[in-house]
Amino acid sequence: MTDVIAGTRTAHEILAWGKTIVEPELRAAAGRLPASMRPIAWHHFGWADGAGSGKALRPVLTLLSAKAVGARLESALPAAVAVELVHNFSLVHDDVMDGDATRRHRATVWRVFGSGPAILAGDAMLALAARLLSGAPGQLDALMTAVLELIEGQSADLEFEDRAEVGVAECRAMAAGKTGALLGCACVLGALAGDAGPERLGHLRCFGSELGLAFQFVDDLLGIWGEPAVTGKPVFSDLRNRKKSLPVVAALASGTDAGHELAALYRTELSGTRLARAAELVDLAGGRAWAQARADELMTQALRHLRAAEIDPGAHAELETLARFVARRDR
Template sequence: MTTVPIRSLTAVLDTGRTLLEPALRDAVDLHLGPEMSGIARYHFGWADAEGRPTGTWGGKMVRPTLALLSARAAGAEAAAGLPAAVAVELVHNFSLLHDDIMDGDETRRGRATAWTVFGVPSAILAGDALVTAATSVLMSAECAGARSATLALMTATQRMIDGQAADAEFERREDVTLAECVRMAGDKTGALLGSACALGADLLGAERHLVERLGAFGEHVGLAFQLVDDLLGIWGDPDQTGKQVGADLRVRKKSLPVVAALDAPGTDELHALYLRPEPLTEADVRRVTELVERAGGRDWARGEADRQIIAAKECLSAVDIPDDVRGEFQEVAGFVVGRRL
C-alpha cells in the first residue's frame, strides 16, 4: 500500500492562495460596481487608496484553503471547489470590514482600515456588496450542489451575525450564562469555519454524510480556536499575543473562561470586582485573574478546548477520504487552533 505524503502547512496554504487570487480578483471585478470594487481592492491589499496596484496581498487564506480541501475530500480536484473558496473568502472579508468599524480598529495588516480611508458608510456598503457577490459566485457555478451550497453559506453567515450581536449584547449584561456564551462562540467563530470545511464538497453534490461531518469538524475546530484565544486573552505571553497580560479582563470581556468562573458557586468577590462600573486597576486585574483561575475558569477552558479537538478528530475519522486530504485538514486546523491535531 502506497502512503501519500502530507504536504507541509506552508505548501497547503500557498496552493490555496495561488488558486484563489485570480478567481477572487475576477469575482470582485465582475460582481461589484466601480466604487465598491475599489474599496474591496484596497481592503484586500491589491491597491492603495487611489486605486494604484500594490503588488501585494494580505491574509492567511485559511477558510478558502479549507473549502478547496473539502472539494478534494469529495473526490475532485481542488480547482473544482474554487467558487466555494471565493465565496467563503468574500463573506469572511465582509465580516472583517464590519468588525473594524464596530471595534474602532484603525489598522489591519499594517495598513489603515477601509473605513478610515473611505468613510464608515462606504465601508459598510462594501462589506454588504461582498456578501451579495458571494451569493452570485455560488449560484452561477455550474455544479450539482450550487443551490445547497448557497443556502448553507448564507445560513452560516446569519449565524455569524447572530453571534456577533450576542457578543455585543453580553457586554451590557451581567447575567450571561456559560451555555449562552458557548452558543455565541459557536455562532461567531465556528459557523463560518464549519461552512468552509464543507462548502466545496456541498457545491459538488457530495453525499450528505460527508458534508455534515466536514462541517462539524470545522465547527469543533472553530470553538476550540475561540477557547484558546480566550485563554491567551488572559494568560497569554505578550511577546506572542501582542497584548498585555489580562488584556481581555481590562475591557471586561465576557470570554469563556470568565463566564465559566462567574457561573461557579462561591464567586461573590469575582462578581463584585468584574461587574462593577468603575475601571479595574492593575491590582484589580491581577486579583480577577487569580479569582478566575481559582474558580476553575482556566481549567474548564483548557479541558473544553481539548474536548473540541477530540470531537473534531472523530468527525474526520467518520468519513472515508484520502489520507493526504485528512492530514492536510488536520494541518490547517492545527494552525487555526495553535496546536497540532
C-alpha cells in the same frame, strides 16, 4: 492548477498552497465590486500596500473538502472565494462594532474610510459572495444559512456586553454561531462540489463546526493574552471592550474569589492597570486553562468526525494538520 496533496506538509505550507490558488480568484472577484468599494476592499485585504491578507483558512478547508470527496479543485473555487468574502464581510463589520483600530498590524477599514463606507464595503462583499454562487443553489443556500447563524452569534456577542451575567452554555452557543457555522459551511461547500453523500457531508460539516468552535476558544484566549506583535490586535482588546468571551464567562461563573473580583472590575471602565489585573483574574479563576482544555477537546471531536467521513487519505492528513494547528495557534 495541481491536485497533488502531500500529507507531509505543515499547516503553514498547506495554508500558503491554498492562498496561492484562491488569492488570484479573490482579486478578480473583488474587481467586480462597485468602483466606490474597491479601494476599501483593497485596503482591507492588504493589496493596496502589499501587506497581504489573512490565513485563508476557510477557503483552504473548502478546497481540501472538495479534494476529500473526489472533486477537482476548480469546481470548488467559486465557493472558496465566496466563503472568504463572507468571512471578511464579518471582519469589517466586527471592527466597526468593537471599535478596534487595528487588524493585522494595520488600521482597520472604518478608521481609514469611516464607519459608513466600512459597513457598505462589508455589505458589498456579502452581496458579491452570493452572486458568485448564484448558479449553485445548494451551495448558496448552505452559505446564506451560515451567514444567518453568524449574524445571530454576533448579535448575542453584542448583547452579552451589556448583561451582568452570561452563562457558559449560552456563550458557547454564541461562539458556535459566530465562528463554528462558517467553518462548518466551508467544508460543506467543498463537499457539495463533489459527489458527497448525506452521511459524509454530515461528518465533514461537524468536523468544520467543531473546529470552528475550537478556533473561537483560541481566538478568545488570544484576545486577552495574544502578543500584539504577532496577532496584530491591541493588547487586552477583548477586555477593554468588556467582552463576555469564553474564558471570561468561565472565570465569572467559577465561584472563586478571583471570579468575584473580576465581576466587580467588569462593572467599571477597564484601562491601564485594571486591564492587566482583569487578565490576571481570568487566569486565576481558571478561565484560561478551561478555554484551552475545551479547544483541545473540540479538536479531538473534530478529528473523530473526520475519521468517520472516510475520505481521501491525503486530504484527511492535511485537514488533520490544520485542525491541530487551529487548536494551538498563536495568531
